[in-house]
Amino acid sequence: MVLQELKKTSKSRKCYFRSKGKALGSGAYGRARMAYKRHSKDKSPYVVKEFFKPSHVSKRVLHHRIRHEYTITRRARHPNVVSVVDLCTKQGDLGYVMEYCDQGDLGDLINKRVLPSQEQLCLFKQLLRGVANLHSQGTAHLDIKPENLLITSDSVLKIADFGACHVFRDPNMGPKHFVKCTGGDLFGTLAYLPPEVFYHGIEYDPRKVDVWCCANVALSMLGMPFPWESATENDTVYKLFVESWRTFMRVDPTRAIDGNNYPDCGGLTDLTRYPCIQMMVLLLKMLNPNPRNRITIHQALNDPFVKDVECCSLTYYPTGPHPRPIIQHDHRIVSGSEDSTRHVDAPLSAVNR
Known part of the structure; x- marks a missing residue:
């Protein structure tokens, strides 16, 4: 099944997402950049994951690895696995687009x-x-x-x-x-x-x-x-x-x-x-x-x-190519505050990063 799904992704299209701004993060094998849909009213932020090609790895092998990673992530479809949106090329380089998680890692x-x-x-x-x-x-x-x-x-x-x-x-x-x-x-x-x-x-x-x-x-x-x-x-x-x-x-x-x-x-x-x-x-x-x-x-x-641990209740809308989670959440992460007890119950929108 994985091989069959890999074949479906073998012909990637030109990226219709526009990367913008500095890298959100980078590692030995790639980096992530903020991105937005081109020519669309949808202004939601996404992330483009770009890959570096090691000198000892051919572009063909690298592209196979990227498609494999994209395919595995796409088929997971779970609220606690990042959603991927598209596999695309930019100036001959292959990468994929995924949802933006605004609180980082x-x-x-x-x-x-x-x-x-x-x-x-x-x-x-x-x-x-x-x-x-x-x-x-x-x-x-x-x-x-x-x-x-x-x-x-x-x-x-x-x-x-x-x-x-x-x-x-x-x-x-x-x-x-x-x-x-x-x-x-x-x-x-x-x-x-x-x-x-x-x-x-x-x-x-x-x-x-x-x-x-x-x-x-x-x-x-x-x-x-x-x-x-x-x-x-x-x-x-x-x-x-x-x-x-x-x-x-x-x-x-x-x-x-x-x-x-x-x-x-x-x-x-x-x-x-x-x-x-x-x-x-x-x-x-x-x-x-x-x-x-x-x-x-x-x-x-x-x-x-x-x-017995109280936890978020998440389920997926049953329809659509990219189901969105229904979130029932009673607590929020405290972000960017040195006083972790001051805003324990405050939603993220109320706390400055």
Whole structure:
């Protein structure tokens, strides 16, 4: 199915969006610019994602990667996945147009320290919903981190940047068809990656990578310093983390993790850093160094703690080529205020950036 959709996008048209202004953001492989429709009464802002061509990659290969990223993003169609609008060319270069999320990325909001506890939990649950949808469609993102999570003025989280994604199951190939990843081919940000990706030649389940990364995003939102530089035993802090798990499991290899029984992982199990013990236990389950014992994204989403989190209610209008979400939201992100308690209940429109 993915190949069939890629063929449909092989003939891209001239871009009918006009990029304007400075880049909204840039990275090693591309940049994003504000854009508007040409010759249209629609003055809504969009974003054009432009790609840089590495010297060792041909334009043909680069264009295939761009089409693949666009196709995967387009077919997701979920309130917590960024919507793409068009695939187009400009002066021979291929790029795509996506919705504009005016609050930037989650990393910016974390750095500003403006996220109240209620908002942190809501965004975490939205992230789990978005990733669960991707997994149900046979796609693993593989690069979940705050910088790839965009935020709208309605406090809706949108998963973006599918450049590292892996299609582990094509929907038309049946449930038994499963394509694993192979360790050693590193991608994304090392500090966010789980241990299995560092073992050369060893196959692993890409879905468990997303679970691990989601837990790390939650730790970042809680304001906890990143525990290690990489999940390898060459990293002293991570080595201590693994040893705490080994000590815990020696008592009983089948031992369940709950509020009364969990490994002593130093700062990661400091209860004063969490809203409640249930969240700490959930994140430990998501950070199990053994991917076989790490919970799935659907198990995380169905955890009683997550079920009790008050979260935005979003559904899609059923018609139209680009369905728009219906948003029911009772709280808003505080943006650009140094006093995070002053405007906790204020909508974004009432707070100056």
